[in-house]
Amino acid sequence: CSQAERDEVFEELRPHFLTLAYNAYAVHLVKKMLDNASKKQLTGFISSLRGHVAPLLRHMVGSVVVEHAYELASAAQKQELLLELYSTELQLFKDLVPEKETR
Numbered sequence: 001c002s003q004a005e006r007d008e009v010f011e012e013l014r015p016h017f018l019t020l021a022y023n024a025y026a027v028h029l030v031k032k033m034l035d036n037a038s039k040k041q042l043t044g045f046i047s048s049l050r051g052h053v054a055p056l057l058r059h060m061v062g063s064v065v066v067e068h069a070y071e072l073a074s075a076a077q078k079q080e081l082l083l084e085l086y087s088t089e090l091q092l093f094k095d096l097v098p099e100k101e102t103r
Contacts, residue, residue: 006036017045018052021065031068045069046077053084
Protein backbone atom coordinates (compact mmCIF):
# COMPACT_ATOMS: atom_id res chain seq x y z
CA CYS A 1 0.00 0.00 0.00
CA SER A 2 1.04 3.61 -0.32
CA GLN A 3 2.60 5.67 2.47
CA ALA A 4 -0.58 7.72 2.79
CA GLU A 5 -2.59 4.55 3.39
CA ARG A 6 -0.03 3.35 5.94
CA ASP A 7 -0.29 6.68 7.74
CA GLU A 8 -4.08 6.41 7.87
CA VAL A 9 -3.93 2.88 9.29
CA PHE A 10 -1.30 3.94 11.83
CA GLU A 11 -3.43 6.86 13.02
CA GLU A 12 -6.52 4.66 13.21
CA LEU A 13 -4.74 2.03 15.30
CA ARG A 14 -2.74 4.45 17.47
CA PRO A 15 -5.20 4.45 20.42
CA HIS A 16 -5.21 0.64 20.42
CA PHE A 17 -1.46 -0.08 20.22
CA LEU A 18 -1.10 -0.85 23.94
CA THR A 19 -4.03 -3.25 23.83
CA LEU A 20 -2.66 -4.88 20.68
CA ALA A 21 0.78 -5.22 22.29
CA TYR A 22 -0.64 -7.76 24.75
CA ASN A 23 -2.20 -9.95 22.05
CA ALA A 24 -0.12 -12.85 20.74
CA TYR A 25 -1.19 -12.32 17.14
CA ALA A 26 -1.61 -8.56 17.03
CA VAL A 27 1.96 -8.04 18.22
CA HIS A 28 3.12 -8.85 14.69
CA LEU A 29 0.93 -6.05 13.33
CA VAL A 30 2.33 -3.59 15.88
CA LYS A 31 5.92 -4.54 14.98
CA LYS A 32 5.18 -4.11 11.26
CA MET A 33 3.55 -0.74 11.90
CA LEU A 34 6.64 0.38 13.82
CA ASP A 35 8.92 -0.77 11.01
CA ASN A 36 7.02 1.42 8.54
CA ALA A 37 6.40 4.35 10.88
CA SER A 38 7.82 7.79 10.22
CA LYS A 39 10.09 9.38 12.84
CA LYS A 40 7.18 11.46 14.10
CA GLN A 41 4.95 8.40 14.43
CA LEU A 42 7.69 6.42 16.15
CA THR A 43 8.28 9.27 18.59
CA GLY A 44 4.55 9.37 19.34
CA PHE A 45 4.44 5.63 19.91
CA ILE A 46 7.43 5.67 22.25
CA SER A 47 5.96 8.54 24.24
CA SER A 48 2.68 6.58 24.50
CA LEU A 49 4.64 3.80 26.21
CA ARG A 50 5.39 6.16 29.12
CA GLY A 51 4.09 4.52 32.27
CA HIS A 52 3.56 1.17 30.56
CA VAL A 53 7.11 -0.06 29.97
CA ALA A 54 7.46 -2.16 33.13
CA PRO A 55 4.08 -3.94 32.77
CA LEU A 56 4.78 -4.63 29.10
CA LEU A 57 8.22 -6.06 29.91
CA ARG A 58 6.67 -8.43 32.45
CA HIS A 59 4.28 -9.72 29.79
CA MET A 60 5.59 -12.45 27.50
CA VAL A 61 4.23 -10.89 24.30
CA GLY A 62 4.36 -7.24 25.35
CA SER A 63 8.08 -7.46 25.97
CA VAL A 64 8.59 -8.13 22.26
CA VAL A 65 6.98 -4.78 21.42
CA VAL A 66 9.15 -2.87 23.90
CA GLU A 67 12.27 -4.60 22.59
CA HIS A 68 11.37 -3.77 18.99
CA ALA A 69 10.60 -0.13 19.85
CA TYR A 70 13.90 0.08 21.73
CA GLU A 71 15.81 -1.18 18.68
CA LEU A 72 14.21 1.49 16.47
CA ALA A 73 14.53 4.33 18.98
CA SER A 74 17.08 7.13 19.02
CA ALA A 75 19.53 7.44 21.92
CA ALA A 76 17.31 9.94 23.77
CA GLN A 77 14.26 7.74 23.30
CA LYS A 78 16.17 4.70 24.56
CA GLN A 79 17.11 6.68 27.66
CA GLU A 80 13.45 7.63 28.13
CA LEU A 81 12.42 3.96 27.98
CA LEU A 82 15.18 2.88 30.38
CA LEU A 83 14.37 5.64 32.84
CA GLU A 84 11.07 3.94 33.63
CA LEU A 85 12.94 0.95 35.01
CA TYR A 86 14.78 3.08 37.59
CA SER A 87 13.48 3.75 41.09
CA THR A 88 11.18 6.68 41.72
CA GLU A 89 13.87 8.51 43.68
CA LEU A 90 16.38 8.20 40.87
CA GLN A 91 13.82 9.42 38.37
CA LEU A 92 13.11 12.48 40.50
CA PHE A 93 16.73 13.41 41.16
CA LYS A 94 18.37 12.37 37.88
CA ASP A 95 18.88 16.02 36.89
CA LEU A 96 20.83 16.80 40.06
CA VAL A 97 23.74 14.53 39.15
CA PRO A 98 26.19 16.19 36.74
CA GLU A 99 26.78 14.15 33.61
CA LYS A 100 30.50 14.86 33.59
CA GLU A 101 32.48 16.11 36.51
CA THR A 102 35.39 18.38 35.64
CA ARG A 103 38.52 18.40 37.75
